[in-house]
Amino acid sequence: MDAAALFEQYLREAEAVPLTPPPYPGARRLLRWEQRMVLGPTSGQVATAAESKVKLSVSAAELQQETRLSDAGLQHMLAVAGSRYDPATGLLSLVCGRFPSREENRRWCLEVLHRLLQEAQARTPAAASCWGRPAAQQAAAAAALP
Numbered sequence: 001m002d003a004a005a006l007f008e009q010y011l012r013e014a015e016a017v018p019l020t021p022p023p024y025p026g027a028r029r030l031l032r033w034e035q036r037m038v039l040g041p042t043s044g045q046v047a048t049a050a051e052s053k054v055k056l057s058v059s060a061a062e063l064q065q066e067t068r069l070s071d072a073g074l075q076h077m078l079a080v081a082g083s084r085y086d087p088a089t090g091l092l093s094l095v096c097g098r099f100p101s102r103e104e105n106r107r108w109c110l111e112v113l114h115r116l117l118q119e120a121q122a123r124t125p126a127a128a129s130c131w132g133r134p135a136a137q138q139a140a141a142a143a144a145l146p
Contacts, residue, residue, distance in 0.1 A: 030066055032057040035102060053097035056109040060085065060092050069120055077120035092116075 022028070034055040038048050064074045078085045078092070085092045094112050096105040 028062075030058050030062050033106070049097055052100055052102050052105055053095065054102055054105045054109060056094045056106070056113065057091050058113070060090050063092070063117075067117060069117070073120035073123045076123040077116050080119055081116060 034057070036050050036053065038051050060074060060078060063069070064071075069077070081092055084094060092113075094109040096108045096112075098108060099105050
């Protein structure tokens, strides 16, 4: 086998074994994180912009199924997301490199995804959200977020 085939086999095996048990039967990973590690003479001493940048990708169809989002709500969320949604792959991607640490950038991506979901739920006020609160209460909670 060549190196590329061995690496692909390693990735398949790594994805096949979950690191933590699923929170409920049938649960699967929705969020996919990408980040970089820069190796060089100063690696580990000073965080570079490339090291702190993170990318969050999530399948729109899986997100809709998991959050019980209506079709109208999903379309509204994707319209608000704009160019962050790729219709060819069906992935919604959020990228952040604003903050000096990866954790802050991850938190920002999660907050944006949460706000997109709240906006989508507010678009369909008759439906209850995945958190068990009506969309009107969610909109009020979203306004209170920083």
